[in-house]
Amino acid sequence: MGVPGQKNTPQPPEELANSELFAVDAYRRSFDSTVLDVDHEQNRVALARTAFYPGGGGQPHDLGELRWDGGTAQVTKVKREADRIWHWLDTPEPPRSGIEVFGDIDWDRRHLLMRTHTALHILCGVIWSEYQIAVTGGNMEPGKGRLDFPLEGISTELGQRVERRINEEVERAREVVVDFMGRSEADLDPALIRTAANLIPKEIDPLRVIDIVGLDKVNGGTHVTSTADVGRVAVTGTSSKGKGNKRIRLEVSQYSSAVS
Structure with a gap:
């Protein structure tokens, strides 16, 4: 499925x-x-x-x-x-x-959360591809969210570069697929290991896996079916939360979800 x-x-x-x-x-x-x-x-x-x-x-x-x-x-x-x-x-x-x-x-709210969640995982994929650094924490609400990474430094210029890369991935219209992966396979998948899916209780088998094909793979949540459906993404802030903890905030553009 x-x-x-x-x-x-x-x-x-x-x-x-x-x-x-x-x-x-x-x-x-x-x-x-x-x-x-x-x-x-x-x-x-x-x-x-x-x-x-x-x-x-x-x-x-x-x-x-x-x-x-x-x-x-x-x-x-x-x-x-x-x-x-x-x-x-x-x-x-x-x-x-x-x-x-x-x-x-409440479909408008759900769809906005789906777009936001997918946008955050595009951010995860971009940071991993650029720096080989995994996310350490995050949160979201409809239309906006933030993620933390153990980057050495953070700057406005880095935020601008990340924003550009996120929107490039949006424009690539990567397929977003929900799959169910056997636990023995999932525990050996490097993408899932770096997102700590291996810490999920062993009795949960198979795992529900969200795959932004060619970019990021993670367990859980609801998502749109293509990165193109996320719409325009803006990085709205970058900040340091202490040594080895840098925060990136983003927002997704507003548009009607009446037809999907």
Whole structure:
């Protein structure tokens, strides 16, 4: 299974493909499901399947709406806890267990996060290709993010060079593919080793791998299908956070995602 195409790699576990829809199709905007469990104390529900991304890898959780016969509520938080993904609802009366529901993702926000996440991994690939230095930390919000690298120095000129290189990679329209890689293979992949995928618990097999073909490879998150879909990227700041810790901030341009 891949987004957008398929490769000769392991298929996602059937349970994952049937329950975590975002893992196999980041462009899924809506879905139907059944309420598995209700936590009245926190006004949250667990669903049989969901397209809401629960957060992770620096990417925030999704927002959106759940509707059911006789009710509707905004989804204000999504988080994985143990083996379930919980959806916090802005309502004093969440749907009962067993109820059929229909979910809608806040697509404009999700798509902007996808573009931002892919832009950050383009930055990872550019820094690695230029300096053979791996990222050590980062964070993002819709439309903007930052990454830290153990560079010896940082400057406005370096930021300008990195911005130019990022946008060159955007214009190359590199394919971005979601693959599922067997654990024994993943643990030997140099690109995944440098992004610490080998620290993920061994029982997670196969790994879900995001491959910006020819540039960067990492585990996790939702992404656009081509670097061209990221749009124009601006490096908005470079700073030193101490010895061996230099920060690069970026923003992606705003545009409508109505057609995709």
